[in-house]
Every structure is written in C-alpha cells, then in structure tokens.
Amino acid sequence: MSQDRAKVRLYVDAPLGVAQSVPVNREQANYLFNVMRLATGDRVALFNGRDGEWLAEVVTHNKRGGILTCVAKSGPQCQPPDLWLLFAPIKKTRTDFIVEKAAEMGAARILPVQTRHTNAERIRQDRLQAHAIEAAEQCGGTYVPEVAELQQLARLLDDWPMDRQIMFCDESLVGAKAGLTAASGDKWAILIGPEGGFAEEETTRLREMDCVISVSLGPRILRADTAAVAALTLWQATLGDWR
Amino acid sequence: MSQDRAKVRLYVDAPLGVAQSVPVNREQANYLFNVMRLATGDRVALFNGRDGEWLAEVVTHNKRGGILTCVAKSGPQCQPPDLWLLFAPIKKTRTDFIVEKAAEMGAARILPVQTRHTNAERIRQDRLQAHAIEAAEQCGGTYVPEVAELQQLARLLDDWPMDRQIMFCDESLVGAKAGLTAASGDKWAILIGPEGGFAEEETTRLREMDCVISVSLGPRILRADTAAVAALTLWQATLGDWR
Known part of the structure; x- marks a missing residue:
C-alpha cells in the first residue's frame, strides 16, 4: 500500500534531499521488507540528524539491501537543547x-x-x-x-x-x-x-x-x-x- | 552484625509498635536469611503502610519463617498525595x-x-x-x-x-x-x-x-x-x- 503518512521511520547516514537516492543496508532491509513487509512503492520516513524528515519511496529491494528515493520533506530538522x-x-x-x-x-x-x-x-x-x-x-x-x-x-x-x-x-x-x-x-x-x-x-x-x-x-x-x-x-x- | 541503620527494608502486614512481635512468612524468611544472610540479633526496617517505619531485631528464624521484634520507631508514616x-x-x-x-x-x-x-x-x-x-x-x-x-x-x-x-x-x-x-x-x-x-x-x-x-x-x-x-x-x- 502507498500511504501519505509513513508508518515506518528509519534513521540513515546518507544525505536527504529532493530526488536523493538512499541505500539501505542488510539490517535495515530485513526490518523494512521482512519485519514491516514493505513493498516497492511503499513509503518510509527518513531522518539523518541533519536534513529534517523526508518521505521516501521504495524503488528496489532484495534480501541484502535496497534503494529508496526521497519524495518530499515531511518535517523540519529539530535539534534537542x-x-x-x-x-x-x-x-x-x-x-x-x-x-x-x-x-x-x-x-x-x-x-x-x-x-x-x-x-x-x-x-x-x-x-x-x-x-x-x-x-x-x-x-x-x-x-x-x-x-x-x-x-x-x-x-x-x-x-x-x-x-x-x-x-x-x-x-x-x-x-x-x-x-x-x-x-x-x-x-x-x-x-x-x-x-x-x-x-x-x-x-x-x-x-x-x-x-x-x-x-x-x-x-x-x-x-x-x-x-x-x-x-x-x-x-x-x-x-x-x-x- | 548489629547495626544502627538497617540495610534491609521489609513490608509486612502485622501491626508495628513498641515490643511488637512480627512473624515473617516463608518467602520473607528466604529473602532475609538466605539472600540477605541476616542472623539472630540483626536489624531490619519494617513498614506496613500505617504505623511508620520501625527498626526490628531478628529473634528466631529457620527455613520456613521467623520472628522479629520491634525495637524503635525509625521514621514517621508518610502517606503519598x-x-x-x-x-x-x-x-x-x-x-x-x-x-x-x-x-x-x-x-x-x-x-x-x-x-x-x-x-x-x-x-x-x-x-x-x-x-x-x-x-x-x-x-x-x-x-x-x-x-x-x-x-x-x-x-x-x-x-x-x-x-x-x-x-x-x-x-x-x-x-x-x-x-x-x-x-x-x-x-x-x-x-x-x-x-x-x-x-x-x-x-x-x-x-x-x-x-x-x-x-x-x-x-x-x-x-x-x-x-x-x-x-x-x-x-x-x-x-x-x-x-
């Protein structure tokens, strides 16, 4: 299912921005595609501690990894005190x-x-x-x-x-x-x-x-x-x- | 060892007061005498939710229970809000x-x-x-x-x-x-x-x-x-x- 608000949030290292590709590692792939059963086209919320929160779409995936693409910024970067x-x-x-x-x-x-x-x-x-x-x-x-x-x-x-x-x-x-x-x-x-x-x-x-x-x-x-x-x-x- | 301040605190049902005897059940006996290794004459702090905190002394004990005697009141009863x-x-x-x-x-x-x-x-x-x-x-x-x-x-x-x-x-x-x-x-x-x-x-x-x-x-x-x-x-x- 595609959805406007992502149910899954994921912390990644990669930069986030318009049309940015984000690779996911084996462990993240297991969580997204086995545990949470996401499929191609499904959305995930990403953050990296610098660029705010982004909605991203699953482009490809297999057991060892996958590629997500940033679709739109969904929230500002909020630093803690x-x-x-x-x-x-x-x-x-x-x-x-x-x-x-x-x-x-x-x-x-x-x-x-x-x-x-x-x-x-x-x-x-x-x-x-x-x-x-x-x-x-x-x-x-x-x-x-x-x-x-x-x-x-x-x-x-x-x-x-x-x-x-x-x-x-x-x-x-x-x-x-x-x-x-x-x-x-x-x-x-x-x-x-x-x-x-x-x-x-x-x-x-x-x-x-x-x-x-x-x-x-x-x-x-x-x-x-x-x-x-x-x-x-x-x-x-x-x-x-x-x- | 006898001690002025008890290291062990125990909640009991019995009334607490001057020279009051307090029986301990099997579970409490296991905690006091096996786990905490208290011996006759050692002191325990007792409270029952009504009578404040009392220092009590071990009078007798075995595997199935024991008797404590209240020695002195060590703290007031403090009800929560x-x-x-x-x-x-x-x-x-x-x-x-x-x-x-x-x-x-x-x-x-x-x-x-x-x-x-x-x-x-x-x-x-x-x-x-x-x-x-x-x-x-x-x-x-x-x-x-x-x-x-x-x-x-x-x-x-x-x-x-x-x-x-x-x-x-x-x-x-x-x-x-x-x-x-x-x-x-x-x-x-x-x-x-x-x-x-x-x-x-x-x-x-x-x-x-x-x-x-x-x-x-x-x-x-x-x-x-x-x-x-x-x-x-x-x-x-x-x-x-x-x-």
Missing part, C-alpha cells in the same frame, strides 16, 4: 532503558560515567547507540544522541567546560524541595548517581564546582532509570524544549 | 516498570485500564502488586500503592468521582507547551494512553469532562513507561510532595 546526560551504568536492562529514555526525552549526548561505586567495568557502546537510534525512530525525533564510551567521572570533571552547568541529582537531598531554582545558561548536563550513591569525595568535589547546581528529586529514593527520566522531565519543563 | 495512576497495560516488562515507577514516584493507587486500543486482555494483579511492594521497600517509602484489577476505561469514567481531577496526557498535544497550568484540588488521577494512542471517541469524551485537564508531555512521542514517569514528575513537582 544542548543537554548531556551523565549516568553510571547499572544492570544491562536498566542501562538500556536509560539510553532509550534519554533519547526520547531529548538529550543531545549520553555519557556513561564510572564513579567510585559503579560496578560496570565496560559497556557495549555499539549496542547502546543502537538503542538510541531505535528510540529516536520510535519517538518521532529527527536527532539521535551520541552515546559516548564509558569514562571516569573524575577525569571528565578534570576537563569540564566551565560554561556548562551541571544539574547534580544529589541523593543526600532526598526530601528537600525539588526543582531547578537557580538556573541559567543554555549548556547543561544532568548527572545521575549509581545505585548506592556517590562517594563522599565525589559529592564534595561536585558541590565545590561553580557550575554545579544540586537538585533534589523528591522524598523517595529513585532507582537510576527513574531518576534519569524525572531529572530530564524537570529540566525540559523548566529550561528545555517542553516550555 | 491522593494521586492515582491510570495506564493501559503494555508488554510485560514495561507494565512491570510502570508499576515499579509509580510506587517510587509516590502514586497512591495504580489502576490498569483497558482502552479501545489496549492489547492486554488481562493482567497478573498479584505479580504487579508484588512489584509495587518491592519498589516501596527499595525507595524508602512507608506506603505501598494498591494495584487494582484491570477494568474498562469507559466504565471507570461512567462512575468517575467528579471531585477528582484527571491529568490527561493527550498524545495529540505533542509539541504544545508542557506543564500543568490550570490546576486545583487535592484529588487527582494521571491518565496515560496505550501505544497507538486513544480512540477518537475516548479523546472526545475525556475532553468534554469538566474534571479533565489535557497536558502535553513535550515535542516527542513518549513510550507509555516514559510518559508515566514524566507525568508523575510534572505532577509531583507542581502539586505533589516534591514541592
């Missing part, structure tokens, strides 16, 4: 969820960090990046946040760009008034702690940094994945693209 | 997550609802209730929200108590200004739609109800579990116990 999410990786499923939710909630970059109490020694960056892509396809966004490699929080703070504010979700403030009260600037990062919290030296260091604003997330202790969504909500509603 | 969460059940894992997150975020009741586009024909109420208990134990709360049996949204609205406002998270408002602007009253319910959204007749009916306030959750389409946490955050920060 300049917001990073720093979090300490936890169990696999919950780490996947944090990345998925950060993409849905409009984080621009996702930075897994190793803290004193983080168990994870390594992450599968490629798998997490794939989750971010899938979330962007699903949520109607035109941007995929980059997932960085795991790095030490202490080193990241050594080189921290001082014009970027940190919304520090400080578990020791559980029960304090929630919300972003003193807030300014348009470059931000949210920092979510590991299960078990930050080490005292980490908390002390963060509180002493001028760019850090400590924030409470209510009277109950939230799991890291809950805290990520809650913090992103507070930030987006107060300073971001929900306003 | 009078907030219900209505949501359409989705895939198993995500439904579990919604219940867990609703308990962490301080919902007072959790009501799974069947909408026109809900796939789920039934839920495992007992399993969902167990998730709510575990989340309350984990997040330091002293209250466990009741998980209701699955019911039809249409019927629930037929008998809706008109003094309870509904924060209706309306997907068709994606991109509108987010937030709770016109808000009053202290009885509330949040309504989150199914994947695929509400049917037009449902949306029309909701919008015509006086107690309904339609709310946008930002410019991207959120999955139901993300939407639940985001909506609970907005509500708690604006009207609830995060203020």
Whole structure:
C-alpha cells in the first residue's frame, strides 16, 4: 500500500534531499521488507540528524539491501537543547532503558560515567547507540544522541567546560524541595548517581564546582532509570524544549 | 552484625509498635536469611503502610519463617498525595516498570485500564502488586500503592468521582507547551494512553469532562513507561510532595 503518512521511520547516514537516492543496508532491509513487509512503492520516513524528515519511496529491494528515493520533506530538522546526560551504568536492562529514555526525552549526548561505586567495568557502546537510534525512530525525533564510551567521572570533571552547568541529582537531598531554582545558561548536563550513591569525595568535589547546581528529586529514593527520566522531565519543563 | 541503620527494608502486614512481635512468612524468611544472610540479633526496617517505619531485631528464624521484634520507631508514616495512576497495560516488562515507577514516584493507587486500543486482555494483579511492594521497600517509602484489577476505561469514567481531577496526557498535544497550568484540588488521577494512542471517541469524551485537564508531555512521542514517569514528575513537582 502507498500511504501519505509513513508508518515506518528509519534513521540513515546518507544525505536527504529532493530526488536523493538512499541505500539501505542488510539490517535495515530485513526490518523494512521482512519485519514491516514493505513493498516497492511503499513509503518510509527518513531522518539523518541533519536534513529534517523526508518521505521516501521504495524503488528496489532484495534480501541484502535496497534503494529508496526521497519524495518530499515531511518535517523540519529539530535539534534537542544542548543537554548531556551523565549516568553510571547499572544492570544491562536498566542501562538500556536509560539510553532509550534519554533519547526520547531529548538529550543531545549520553555519557556513561564510572564513579567510585559503579560496578560496570565496560559497556557495549555499539549496542547502546543502537538503542538510541531505535528510540529516536520510535519517538518521532529527527536527532539521535551520541552515546559516548564509558569514562571516569573524575577525569571528565578534570576537563569540564566551565560554561556548562551541571544539574547534580544529589541523593543526600532526598526530601528537600525539588526543582531547578537557580538556573541559567543554555549548556547543561544532568548527572545521575549509581545505585548506592556517590562517594563522599565525589559529592564534595561536585558541590565545590561553580557550575554545579544540586537538585533534589523528591522524598523517595529513585532507582537510576527513574531518576534519569524525572531529572530530564524537570529540566525540559523548566529550561528545555517542553516550555 | 548489629547495626544502627538497617540495610534491609521489609513490608509486612502485622501491626508495628513498641515490643511488637512480627512473624515473617516463608518467602520473607528466604529473602532475609538466605539472600540477605541476616542472623539472630540483626536489624531490619519494617513498614506496613500505617504505623511508620520501625527498626526490628531478628529473634528466631529457620527455613520456613521467623520472628522479629520491634525495637524503635525509625521514621514517621508518610502517606503519598491522593494521586492515582491510570495506564493501559503494555508488554510485560514495561507494565512491570510502570508499576515499579509509580510506587517510587509516590502514586497512591495504580489502576490498569483497558482502552479501545489496549492489547492486554488481562493482567497478573498479584505479580504487579508484588512489584509495587518491592519498589516501596527499595525507595524508602512507608506506603505501598494498591494495584487494582484491570477494568474498562469507559466504565471507570461512567462512575468517575467528579471531585477528582484527571491529568490527561493527550498524545495529540505533542509539541504544545508542557506543564500543568490550570490546576486545583487535592484529588487527582494521571491518565496515560496505550501505544497507538486513544480512540477518537475516548479523546472526545475525556475532553468534554469538566474534571479533565489535557497536558502535553513535550515535542516527542513518549513510550507509555516514559510518559508515566514524566507525568508523575510534572505532577509531583507542581502539586505533589516534591514541592
């Protein structure tokens, strides 16, 4: 069936523009033609993080790939606010969820960090990046946040760009008034702690940094994945693209 | 080891008070004495949703159960605001997550609802209730929200108590200004739609109800579990116990 609004959204690398041809790789071909059962002439919505959303038509396809052609621009390029999410990786499923939710909630970059109490020694960056892509396809966004490699929080703070504010979700403030009260600037990062919290030296260091604003997330202790969504909500509603 | 602050928190049915004996059942005994390896004299934090948090000591235990004795009250009873969460059940894992997150975020009741586009024909109420208990134990709360049996949204609205406002998270408002602007009253319910959204007749009916306030959750389409946490955050920060 041809349709005006595409049911399938796909993130691609290729440039998008009038009559532009877009090749799809084996994995994308499997999704489009096996899973979603698209046929020649069917339409797909494409985005690449730069050129907005385009309606494209299936020109040819087989098991190993296919060619789509851009038909018309269907939406503008929408960049998220300049917001990073720093979090300490936890169990696999919950780490996947944090990345998925950060993409849905409009984080621009996702930075897994190793803290004193983080168990994870390594992450599968490629798998997490794939989750971010899938979330962007699903949520109607035109941007995929980059997932960085795991790095030490202490080193990241050594080189921290001082014009970027940190919304520090400080578990020791559980029960304090929630919300972003003193807030300014348009470059931000949210920092979510590991299960078990930050080490005292980490908390002390963060509180002493001028760019850090400590924030409470209510009277109950939230799991890291809950805290990520809650913090992103507070930030987006107060300073971001929900306003 | 004896300790002043208990690492383990447990929800029980029994009344809690000075020198009160509290029996633990087989499942709780397995958790306390096998998983957490507590011994006679070790301390546990108990709550029952009525009497606050109490420190209790292990008096006797075996594989099938045990007896704890309350030592001292360690925290007040904190009731959540009078907030219900209505949501359409989705895939198993995500439904579990919604219940867990609703308990962490301080919902007072959790009501799974069947909408026109809900796939789920039934839920495992007992399993969902167990998730709510575990989340309350984990997040330091002293209250466990009741998980209701699955019911039809249409019927629930037929008998809706008109003094309870509904924060209706309306997907068709994606991109509108987010937030709770016109808000009053202290009885509330949040309504989150199914994947695929509400049917037009449902949306029309909701919008015509006086107690309904339609709310946008930002410019991207959120999955139901993300939407639940985001909506609970907005509500708690604006009207609830995060203020």
